[in-house]
Amino acid sequence: MSMNAVALRAAVVATTLLAGTAGVQAAELSRHSTGKFPIASAIEVPPGYTTVYLSGQGADPSDKSAKPMTLAAYGDTETQTRSALGKIKAELATLHLSMADVVQMHVYMVADPKLGKMDFAGLMKAYTEFFGTKEQPNLPTRSAFQVAGLANPGWLVEIEVIAVRK
Numbered sequence: 001m002s003m004n005a006v007a008l009r010a011a012v013v014a015t016t017l018l019a020g021t022a023g024v025q026a027a028e029l030s031r032h033s034t035g036k037f038p039i040a041s042a043i044e045v046p047p048g049y050t051t052v053y054l055s056g057q058g059a060d061p062s063d064k065s066a067k068p069m070t071l072a073a074y075g076d077t078e079t080q081t082r083s084a085l086g087k088i089k090a091e092l093a094t095l096h097l098s099m100a101d102v103v104q105m106h107v108y109m110v111a112d113p114k115l116g117k118m119d120f121a122g123l124m125k126a127y128t129e130f131f132g133t134k135e136q137p138n139l140p141t142r143s144a145f146q147v148a149g150l151a152n153p154g155w156l157v158e159i160e161v162i163a164v165r166k
Contacts, residue, residue, distance in 0.1 A: 027048065030044040038127070038132035040139040049165060054088060054091055054161045056160040058080070058151075059087075060074075060087065069152055069154045072154075076114075077123055080156050084158065085126060085130045102162070104161065106143050107159050108145050110149055
């Protein structure tokens with residue numbers, strides 16, 4: 001078969017596939033919550049959405065005069081969570097998305113040396129500034145894990161998200 005014939009067949013197949021979906025309108029997301037905790041218990045993403053995976057984000061230094069890659073440079077869990085979520089918000093904006101488009105979040109935390117365990121309250125204080133607010137009521141599904149360590153020894157938190165676009 002000639003190269004022109006192969007190209008023509010590929011074009012016909014692509015056109016047929018596109019024509020078959022042209023009239024399909026993407027349905028809306030269905031977010032389900034149980035209780036009052038500010039996360040979704042489940043989210044249904046119907047056909048017609050693309051998935052965007054954002055790499056994990058840690059905090060930017062909050063004290064640039066502190067020794068790099070130390071807890072003093074990045075602050076407590078609340079400060080770090082706010083910074084990491086701010087970076088995620090900015091990255092989503094470059095993709096023409098917002099925090100309202102986030103459907104899943106994984107939060108990796110190390111023990112705060114001052115507490116001897118992960119600071120879940122600090123995480124939640126910053127998290128609820130971005131999700132479940134009057135301005136941005138959409139809640140993602142979420143898991144939070146205490147891990148032995150993160151790539152940056154000054155980080156207490158690293159957050160990755162999955163967002164969807166209609």
